[in-house]
Amino acid sequence: MLHRTYRFLLAGVALVATHAIETKGEEMSYGEARTFLSKHTQVVELTDGDARVAVCPQWQGRVITSSCAGLEGPSFGFINRDFIEAGQLSKVFNNYGAEDRLWLSPEGGRFSLWFAPGAEQNLDHWRTSPEMNEGPFEVVKAAEASACRMKRSMALVNASGTKFELATTREVRLLSPGDLQQLFGNAADLMQTTDVSRVAYETVNTIRNEGDTMTHEGGLVSMWILGMLNAGPKTVVIVPYHAGDESELGPVVKSDYFGDVPADRLKVLPEAILFRADGNYRSKIGTSQRRAKNVLGSIDFAAGVLTLVQFTMPDDPTRSDYMNNMWGFDTPDPYTGDVANSYNDGPPEPGAESLGAFYEIESLSPAAALAKGESLTHRHRTIHLQADLATLNKIAQAVLGIELETVAKAMLDQ
DSSP states (O other): OEEEEEEEEETTEEEEEEEEEOSTTTTOBHHHHHHHHHTTSOOEEEEETTEEEEEETTTTTEEEEEESSGGGSBOOBOBOHHHHHHTOOOSSOOOOBOSBEEEEEOSSSTTOSSSOTTOOOSTTTOOOOHHHHSSOOEEEEOOOSSEEEEEEEEEEEOTTOOEEEEEEEEEEEEOOHHHHHHHHTTHHHHHTSTTOEEEEEEEEEEEEEOSSOOBTTTBOOEEEEEEEEEOOTTEEEEEEBOOOOHHHHOOSOBOOBTBOOOTTTEEEOSSEEEEEOSSSSOEEEEEETTTBOSEEEEEETTTTEEEEEEEOOOSSGGGSBOOOOOSSTTOSOTTOOEEEEEEEOOOSSTTOOOSOSEEEEEEEOOBOOOOTTOEEEEEEEEEEEESOHHHHHHHHHHHHSOOHHHHHHHHHOO
């Protein structure tokens, strides 16, 4: 077990943390993570200086982890060492970890891809489809230093019995300074100073319909990108949102996926939604089509790491179909769902084991009634930035619209 002590001074607020690391994978540097992964599967590595990204095609094309500081730098993705070392596949969920994996939505409702027709939609019957849970993505473009392209065919059946045949492609590519400038404008300059360590990449995910024309009556499919990151006692997810009266825009945050979230774990401020990401309490939040912005992130005060997630979203998401992931066959409004989510793991019930010490930042694509041969693409970008908190504060203000001192006072009682 490692013990690391950090001291930061941010706008007069001292943040002192002794971070005792006892969770799966957190104690590994990126180099140690790469060595560990290479013993169990093929690793395709993308590199640009100290920026490194580890892709595992045989594990459903997951981006397992990354580093902004070379082999000795921190490994950002959650890696479930116990599961990997056991070598026993699960029909429920092969939980290797990974900071970017592709699933398909919806998870619940009458068009669910996780529950068989007629099955009660609870944890006892929850199953990840083999198409998303087992087998490799084929590398179809020779891996370069900055990109890797993969493909896979999928055949799925939803809870209403509708069959889907999909050709799926996934490209992982490092983001260039020009990409960051296009995505974040002047804030990109703050990310690219010499005192900031950075790794930035995107996954370009495409599904092409190879079967019958999709219909609203039979159910549609959207892409769902989930990023599993190492949880920590001083880690907070930050979700900007469109402000406005609830009578017009609805609730600021959806938080009843697994029951109410305690007040000390979820706070709604004028600037952003704040959500505790310590891996100790199973909970999930979401932002709706009327509230969502196409960027969110997290701050790990203990490690001095700001993570930004940016993704493609229509200019007006309310004019598109977003799948409702709530469990329950009779869940209403199957095409009114969240655009972005965050999940914090923890025991599903007292005395039970959790999936691991991780949290997730997730984005979803719209769904569309694709005719045969038509396709849909969704881009999900992950940027990890390590620097002193004063520098990270400037970036958080520019991109997420909130000061880190505000976050610390609200969530850490600092």
